[in-house]
Amino acid sequence: MxxxxxxxxxxxxxxxxxxxxxxxxxxxxxxxxxxxxxxxxxxxxxxSKSGLLAAIYDGFYAALRHALADAHLPPDADWGIREHERTRRFVAYHFGEPLAPILLDRTALDPQLIEFEAVYIQGLIDDAADNIRRGQALGQLPADLDPDCAGAYVIGGLRHGIARQLRATPPPTPDRATEQLWRLTAAALGTA
CATH class of the missing domain: 1.10.10 (Arc Repressor Mutant, subunit A)
Structure with a gap:
């Protein structure tokens, strides 16, 4: 058969x-x-093999963006509470995704994917910048922050911070990793 x-x-x-x-x-x-x-x-x-790897990247980043979407956050909470929850979801996604340590520890698995990955990261940065603008409009973030620069700083920091957390021996609990990353994010944005 x-x-x-x-x-x-x-x-x-x-x-x-x-x-x-x-x-x-x-x-x-x-x-x-x-x-x-x-x-x-x-x-x-x-x-091609690059096409297969691109589909894997696509699935990884699409699921990450879905996990971080506003629809999963408390709608009436202030900016800091919402973003703390978004950070918790970011950590939970990476701790639960077996590919996360691999994808975060390499620029790209295939040289042809460097630009592809850069597009996904830029999308996360753009989302973060828009989110920072919302916090500024609500008066909950300093008005003098450059949202685009701050968004890049936050996403870069979160990506490298979570990669470091995932490599730690023993790794911290997701709750501890969330608190460490949120504390740094809040301080960088002037909410701490």
Whole structure:
């Protein structure tokens, strides 16, 4: 009896598992052995190894943006309470995502993905800058902050801070990591 074809999502899941298993290294031969597919089938779905990695990045960052979305935050809370919760969600996402330590410890897994990753990071920075503008409009953040510069500072700090937390031995609890990162963020933005 023939095995049913493996779909695109199953290939992505298998590739993610290979990246985690290989600590950021994914050999297509190992992936094809694991899935029982030919390399041609992978190329059919993703065009190239870079296309497969781009789809993995896309899933990682789309899920992160979803986890941080305003819809998940207390609607009537002041800016600091909302952003503390957003920081908690940021930490929880990264602590729960096996790919996070791999993706945060490398500029990109493939040289062709450097620009792709930069677009995602810029999207996070833009979201942070807009969010800082909202805090300023509410009078809950200093008006003299440059939101674009502050947004870049916060996202860069959070990315590198969480990468450091994930590498710590033993790693801190998510609650402790949240408090450390929020404390730094609040101080940088003048809310502490």
């Amino acid at each position: 023939a095995r049913p074809p493996i779909g695109r999502q199953q290939l992505l899941d298998a590739a993610r598992d290979e990246l985690v298993r290989g600590n950021g290294v994914m050999e297509l031969s190992a992936l094809t052995r694991r899935t029982g597919l030919s390399t041609g089938a992978l190329y059919h779905h993703f065009g």
